Amino acid sequence: xxxxxxxxxxxxxxxxxxxxxxxxxxxxxxxxxxxxxxxxxxxxxxxxxxxxxxxxxxxxxxxxxxxxxxxxxxxxxxxxxxxxxxxxxxxxxxxxxxxxxxxxxxxxxxxxxxxx
Amino acid sequence: xxxxxxxxxxxxxxxxxxxxxxxxxxxxxxxxxxxxxxxxxxxxxxxxxxxxxxxxxxxxxxxxxxxxxxxxxxxxxxxxxxxxxxxxxxxxxxxxxxxxxxxxxxxxxxxxxxxxxxxxxxxxxxxxxxxxxxxxxxxxxxxxxxxxxxxxxxxxxxxxxxxxxxxxxxxxxxxxxxxxxxxxxxxxxxxxxxxxxxxxxxxxxxxxxxxxxxxxxxxxxxxxxxxxxxxxxxxxxxxxxxxxxxxxxxxxxxxxxxxxxxxxxxxxxxxxxxxxxxxxxxxxxxxxxxxxxxxxxxxxxxxxxxxxxxxxxxxxxxxxxxxxxxxxxxxxxxxxxxxxxxxxxxxxxxxxxxxxxxxxxxxxxxxxxxxxxxxxxxxxxxxxxxxxxxxxxxxxxxxxxxxxxxxxxxxxxxxxxxxxxxxxxxxxxxxxxxxxxxxxxxxxxxxxxxxxxxxxxxxxxxxxxxxxxxxxxxxxxxxxxxxxxxxxxxxxxxxxxxxxxxxxxxxxxxxxxxxxxxxxxxxxxxxxxxxxxxxxxxxxxxxxxxxxxxxxxxxxxxxxxxxxxxxxxxxxxxxxxxxxxxxxxxxxxxxxxxxxxxxxxxxxxxxxxxxxxxxxxxxxxxxxxxxxxxxxxxxxxxxxxxxxxxxxxxxxxxxxxxxxxxxxxxxxxxxxxxxxxxxxxxxxxxxxxxxxxxxxxxxxxxxxxxxxxxxxxxxxxxxxxxxxxxxxxxxxxxxxxxxxxxxxxxxxxxxxxxxxxxxxxxxxxxxxxxxxxxxxxxxxxxx
Numbered sequence: 001x002x003x004x005x006x007x008x009x010x011x012x013x014x015x016x017x018x019x020x021x022x023x024x025x026x027x028x029x030x031x032x033x034x035x036x037x038x039x040x041x042x043x044x045x046x047x048x049x050x051x052x053x054x055x056x057x058x059x060x061x062x063x064x065x066x067x068x069x070x071x072x073x074x075x076x077x078x079x080x081x082x083x084x085x086x087x088x089x090x091x092x093x094x095x096x097x098x099x100x101x102x103x104x105x106x107x108x109x110x111x112x113x114x115x116x
Numbered sequence: 117x118x119x120x121x122x123x124x125x126x127x128x129x130x131x132x133x134x135x136x137x138x139x140x141x142x143x144x145x146x147x148x149x150x151x152x153x154x155x156x157x158x159x160x161x162x163x164x165x166x167x168x169x170x171x172x173x174x175x176x177x178x179x180x181x182x183x184x185x186x187x188x189x190x191x192x193x194x195x196x197x198x199x200x201x202x203x204x205x206x207x208x209x210x211x212x213x214x215x216x217x218x219x220x221x222x223x224x225x226x227x228x229x230x231x232x233x234x235x236x237x238x239x240x241x242x243x244x245x246x247x248x249x250x251x252x253x254x255x256x257x258x259x260x261x262x263x264x265x266x267x268x269x270x271x272x273x274x275x276x277x278x279x280x281x282x283x284x285x286x287x288x289x290x291x292x293x294x295x296x297x298x299x300x301x302x303x304x305x306x307x308x309x310x311x312x313x314x315x316x317x318x319x320x321x322x323x324x325x326x327x328x329x330x331x332x333x334x335x336x337x338x339x340x341x342x343x344x345x346x347x348x349x350x351x352x353x354x355x356x357x358x359x360x361x362x363x364x365x366x367x368x369x370x371x372x373x374x375x376x377x378x379x380x381x382x383x384x385x386x387x388x389x390x391x392x393x394x395x396x397x398x399x400x401x402x403x404x405x406x407x408x409x410x411x412x413x414x415x416x417x418x419x420x421x422x423x424x425x426x427x428x429x430x431x432x433x434x435x436x437x438x439x440x441x442x443x444x445x446x447x448x449x450x451x452x453x454x455x456x457x458x459x460x461x462x463x464x465x466x467x468x469x470x471x472x473x474x475x476x477x478x479x480x481x482x483x484x485x486x487x488x489x490x491x492x493x494x495x496x497x498x499x500x501x502x503x504x505x506x507x508x509x510x511x512x513x514x515x516x517x518x519x520x521x522x523x524x525x526x527x528x529x530x531x532x533x534x535x536x537x538x539x540x541x542x543x544x545x546x547x548x549x550x551x552x553x554x555x556x557x558x559x560x561x562x563x564x565x566x567x568x569x570x571x572x573x574x575x576x577x578x579x580x581x582x583x584x585x586x587x588x589x590x591x592x593x594x595x596x597x598x599x600x601x602x603x604x605x606x607x608x609x610x611x612x613x614x615x616x617x618x619x620x621x622x623x624x625x626x627x628x629x630x631x632x633x634x635x636x637x638x639x640x641x642x643x644x645x646x647x648x649x650x651x652x653x654x655x656x657x658x659x660x661x662x663x664x665x666x667x668x669x670x671x672x673x674x675x676x677x678x679x680x681x682x683x684x685x686x687x688x689x690x691x692x693x694x695x696x697x698x699x700x701x702x703x704x705x706x707x708x709x710x711x712x713x714x715x716x717x718x719x720x721x722x723x724x725x726x727x728x729x730x731x732x733x734x735x736x737x738x739x740x741x742x743x744x745x746x747x748x749x750x751x752x753x754x755x756x757x758x759x760x761x762x763x764x765x766x767x768x769x770x771x772x773x774x775x776x777x778x779x780x781x782x783x784x785x786x787x788x789x790x791x792x793x794x795x796x797x798x799x800x801x802x803x804x805x806x807x808x809x810x811x812x813x814x815x816x817x818x819x820x821x822x823x824x825x826x827x828x829x830x831x832x833x834x835x836x837x838x839x840x841x842x843x844x845x846x847x848x849x850x851x852x853x854x855x856x857x858x859x860x861x862x863x864x865x866x867x868x869x870x871x872x873x874x875x876x877x878x879x880x881x882x883x884x885x886x887x888x889x890x891x892x893x894x895x896x897x898x899x
Binding site for chain 1: 324325326327329330333367368369371372375376379380382383384386387393396420423424425429432433
């Protein structure tokens with residue numbers, strides 16, 4: 001009895017989320033796809049580390065943090081570009097994208113130094 | 117003070133002289149205000165620099181204290197050999213025979229900053245010496261800190277508060293104590309980096325811009341490279357984020373600011389070798405990571421809630437997610453801590469949370485005088501009226517709560533707690549106290565001057581214009597209470613200015629009297645009031661540099677290690693880095709043992725010279741005899757053969773006739789008081805009167821067997837002894853040689869008696885004489 005209501009709840013949840021998500025603009029969906037890609041890559045790296053061991057720990061960390069970092073920065077970009085956020089309505093999307101590119105540049109320069 | 121007068125000029129623009137000046141320059145009000153602000157900031161910048169120059173003017177441009185000498189030596193190395201050699205430097209001149217990996221065990225920010233300034237100035241063809249750059253680095257960065265304080269104050273409250281904050285922090289003794297000219301230590305640069313990081317982070321939270329968050333990450337990187345106190349930042353910022361989340365002030369700007377700062381800051385910080393992987397492995401940094409994950413979960417939930425628009429479904433989702441997330445987090449933390457992967461809090465920082473921890477477990481941390489709890493007098497000495505303005509500022513901050521004021525309140529409260537635990541951390545609390553007090557001062561003065569001006573305007577308009585009857589009656593009723601309010605406001609303003617001027621006088625006096633001494637050069641007043649300078653430390657180090665072989669090893673207590681390597685240029689056994697407790701305990705054991713045991717230890721460490729500091733002749737109280745009990749405690753912590761009660765009499769530490777016998781015969785006592793028993797130090801007192809302890813010493817007739825005195829400075833402050841090498845031949849061998857030769861002579865004499873020729877007697881006498889000349893003069897006694 002409990003399990004079926006939970007599963008029904010989960011189904012209803014899933015459906016309403018799906019329908020809400022379908023109405024988001026395309027540029028935000030592209031950013032979401034990029035975030036998914038980064039997170040999946042991060043998970044693959046963790047699984048690989050669990051199998052092989054973490055010997056050059058700095059290499060593992062730099063790979064992991066580059067995925068996590070770029071995912072986080074993409075989320076920040078999505079927040080700033082999203083028309084629904086009242087706080088950022090004065091921010092031109094070009095400025096948001098330029099900040100995103102700059103932060104990613106710094107991130108990857110440091111990653112390359114840390115990779116070892 | 118000129119700065120204070122200029123501040124009051126902002127609301128006295130109606131004074132004829134100033135306004136005519138501005139009218140002649142044809143400036144609008146906004147431009148006038150800008151000019152005044154820029155002038156004030158410029159004056160404050162210069163003020164912050166010159167108030168720190170007392171010791172340069174009184175003595176000379178030299179490096180103070182102990183730690184700065186190490187930093188100076190490292191900076192010299194960096195400018196001579198270049199960055200690559202510096203980053204990979206292994207130093208074999210300290211911690212003999214272990215050596216020290218300097219490249220990997222220091223915070224390079226200060227040295228790299230000074231080297232960059234040096235190279236820039238050299239590029240502009242000014243040929244300065246690196247020592248001048250090092251001496252003046254701290255005042256230069258103090259001036260920069262005042263600018264950052266102005267911008268931070270502007271961000272928190274308004275420009276008036278910014279200006280007051282800049283002035284207050286320019287002369288605050290809490291900051292001056294560690295940033296005076298000559299104090300070439302990490303804190304001089306680190307406080308600038310700390311305030312800069314906080315300002316950039318608050319700016320990022322206020323604007324929600326990725327660019328400001330990136331700048332904040334760079335500020336954090338600079339702070340990590342400069343000082344170990346960066347742990348305060350990496351714990352305060354997550355705490356602040358938690359408080360904002362709990363009080364419901366979360367917003368998208370917070371998400372952007374914190375995440376960008378954390379990820380980029382963490383990555384940049386791991387580039388410093390000394391910090392290494394601590395950001396993911398050490399317990400002190402786990403709060404930041406925990407808050408990072410918490411934020412992801414929190415904002416994900418917020419996004420789902422926003423897109424669902426159905427509370428019931430959302431509650432279900434919330435239940436599932438929160439239980440999963442909390443469960444996972446707890447498991448990860450538990451496994452990490454239990455398996456030892458996440459290291460627990462190190463002793464240095466744990467002793468801040470539990471102040472009694474260091475005294476029981478880590479005597480080296482407990483023995484440093486800067487790590488003692490703070491007395492109220494220290495607070496008053498370092499803060500003066502800011503201590504009273506701090507609660508007033510807190511009141512104003514709570515009246516106008518915003519993200520920025522919440523931050524400064526948290527910074528103020530946490531830093532004041534830590535300042536109460538350890539004297540050294542008053543430095544970290546100073547910017548917060550200055551900013552909060554500035555808010556109080558600025559808000560109060562603004563209210564008061566508005567009262568003064570408003571009533572003034574009302575009286576002007578009442579006299580200038582014709583008014584309706586109602587207005588006249590209302591003005592009439594106001595007029596009765598007006599004069600008192602206006603007078604009251606003027607009186608309060610005068611009171612405020614009086615307080616601020618007393619603050620300025622106090623700060624300058626404190627800087628001049630208490631915080632401008634180089635510690636390596638001592639000064640005192642002679643009998644006729646003339647100034648007497650004791651330059652014994654440098655005298656001893658230069659003697660070492662010029663009169664000992666270049667590979668000589670010097671044993672001393674760890675306080676003097678950095679100075680000996682920097683100025684004496686000789687290898688030392690232990691120095692101020694105190695990274696190896698057992699090595700220090702070995703030296704402590706050698707100093708506390710009898711001379712023969714100590715000689716064995718010194719031979720095992722290849723020690724050639726021993727250096728002790730003795731204040732009995734001058735009354736200098738920071739000498740080795742006063743530090744001796746710490747040597748015993750630290751040595752006894754590792755070698756149980758050294759027991760502290762052996763050196764005490766009824767729990768009391770004495771050096772006179774009633775002292776413990778072990779105390780009277782230990783190496784430190786002998787080296788300090790050798791030949792002191794013949795010296796008369798004060799008129800009317802017996803010879804051997806120790807002026808630092810105020811007693812006549814117990815053991816005046818000291819004989820040294822394994823060491824000999826090499827050098828004592830002119831005021832007996834530093835004494836250097838040479839360790840004698842072992843003898844070439846021992847007395848036993850000489851005795852055996854004499855015995856054999858005497859037996860041989862007697863037997864040949866007996867044999868010769870049987871031969872009845874004169875030639876044989878002649879032969880015998882000849883050989884007897886030869887045997888006599890070979891044997892030592894002691895041979896006569898044997899016959």
